[in-house]
Amino acid sequence: MKVLKVPARTIAVFVLPCLLLYVCLVFIPILVSLYTGLLKWDGLTSAQFVGFGNFKDMFFNDPVFWPSVRRTLLYAVASMLEIPLCLGMAILLNRYVRRGNTLVSIYFTPVILSVVIIGQLWKTVYNPASMGGMLNGVLISLGLDSWTHNWLTEPKIAMFALYFVSLWQFFGYHLLIQYTGVQNIPDELYEAAKIDGADGFKADRYITLPLIVPIFKISIVLAFIGSLQAFDLVMVMTAGGPAHATDVISTHMYNSSFMSLKYGYGSAIASFLVIVCLVFTGFINTIFNRIERKFN
């Protein structure tokens, strides 16, 4: 605040519009859904207050809930594990490729495609060979017939098929973030390090990694929250089927609210999702603050 040399009042005025929007569009709806989570309500007729009944049902009686939480968290872990890969790739690109920007832009294309298109595209890739599925077709032509699967309809495999598409789609996104981060590290540091005899991976270890931590954190948080809210891709490709085998928290919430007409119950799931997001984001922040402090 002191850096800006502007009275707090002025800052308040400038922050106000955004704050108002935020409160109206984000904060109040969250509070409302926390409240509706306590109701037995079909969204149409009058509601009945049931306290924590929905939460009790959710935690103890709903056979779909915990598996969908497990799938969501697994998804989050997978997409966070992708970030180090992106970072490694970004470092390599920055060092060995003269016009890395072009490559990064190409990697970025899936991100700007609509999820519906991505979903349809990968659905045709995953289709059974009899329906012209590319993946199975390639496997068969390689003589690997036994490896062919109904990728999207075998309950044990379907979820992993979805993870893969999503990781593929967002690889370019995180690569871009990391690449920009790596590029922003001043060259002088590397030059000085070179004089001191630190080159290549040694320089990465002592210069790139410590300086990239804040950017790395952003990617991790984005990946984590993004995957907790994963919805569109699942909806387009499998709609949570077959028989809930690919349901994640958000699709389960959607199905409960809109298909089963249990608004209250859906809101309870939404509340759970919000709380998980908050807790884990706080958790990730703490960890990274510690790491940053260690490096500084």
Next chain:
Amino acid sequence: MVNRKMKTTFTVALTAAMALSVAACGNSNDNSKNNAASSAAPDKTNSGTATNTTKSDKKVTITFQNIYPDPTTPSYKMVHELSEQYEKEHPNVKIELDTLNTDQQKVKLKTQAASKEVPDITIVNPAAQMKPFVDAGLFAPLNDMLDQNGLKDTYQTGLLDYYSFDGNVYALPDGNNIEVVFYNKDLFAQAGIANTPTTFEEMLKDVKILKDKGITPLAIGEKDSWTGSFLFMNILLRTNGGPGFLQDVMDGKKTFEDPAFVEAVDAFQQLVQAGAFPDGATSIDANAGGNIFKSGKAAMWVIGSWETGAVDASSVAGKVGAFQFPTVNGKGDPNEFMLAPGSAFAVSANSEHLQETKDFLNFFASNLPKKQFELKNAVGLGQKVDGDLKAAGYSDLAITIAGLFNQVKGGDLSFDNTMNPATSQVHLSSIQNLFVQKMDSAAVAKEHQTAFEANK
């Protein structure tokens, strides 16, 4: 010093500007509400004496939410042509079409209903699916409008019952269909099958013959899980020896663990195990599933007669016949069908121009049968229409299906039209599961019963 003063002035000015703009927003809102209120008032006074012929010059916009997005279909043309005609005859009325596909419309309407903002005319499904909306008081009764010019008598006897609650009719159906088995005559001949199956055992045998010839026996798009359920319910209609199973469950006379239900699950699993359905059926959506049949890649398709027009417009036109779903284990009557009273037009109880909306719907519903007939879409109409199909150039398939209609001796509504939404969802996903893994039929029955009791 000057600087600070300027800043203060600036702050004040900015705050003032913002406050004003907020106030302006509030104002304009108020205005529009006032307008609405004042425009609604004369409406009501009008409706007391109302007849069709009273024409006011007041500009009215009627929002018409509908589910006919595909410009190549007769239904799309029907809605557009009738709306345009009405606008021409009533220059003060504008019909605004809010066109969505079926699933989107269902979700949009539920969202709108939750905030009590139902469009003037919207689409609902019969019986159990529309009941929550009626209970919430969102729809206007249409009795007066049905009686005012004999519109009511154009509907088939008993059809409006599916849309009536406590003696009031709340929606007017766009049709009335039955579930039939479409089959591709060329593919049957290619597999050397002479006659269409009349028993489930024959059907299974045909499935195996077709499968051996490399032909997909039954087309389906089970990503939209109602498709599998619709087929399953036909089996249940047979194993139960007649209609009314779900009603009996609701009345407490039977449970889902009844032998008839378990037998139906068994039979359905036999069909799956015999490889009747396309690979990866649960990832195929309903449209794509239909296209497997319509592109000549599958031999049979168990679906509602509403597809007749689309089949006739596809590449297999002229090669397709239809027959009744066979008996199962010698049980059931082939002339009992899964009944599918159509999607229906309902009027919002909170409509700002209720009378105009009802007048338009009256015109629309009265002219719908004639229009559909002209557009070669008269099979599965819920209203009586004059005219001979053959003379009007309808296909053999359409005439066959019209013949099946004449044999209908009763039947059941689909699961989600009978049971509440929560139980229906469990059922739909339970049936979907049968496509991907073999289950103990008794366990499937138990799952149904548990869900039914939990959501009573």
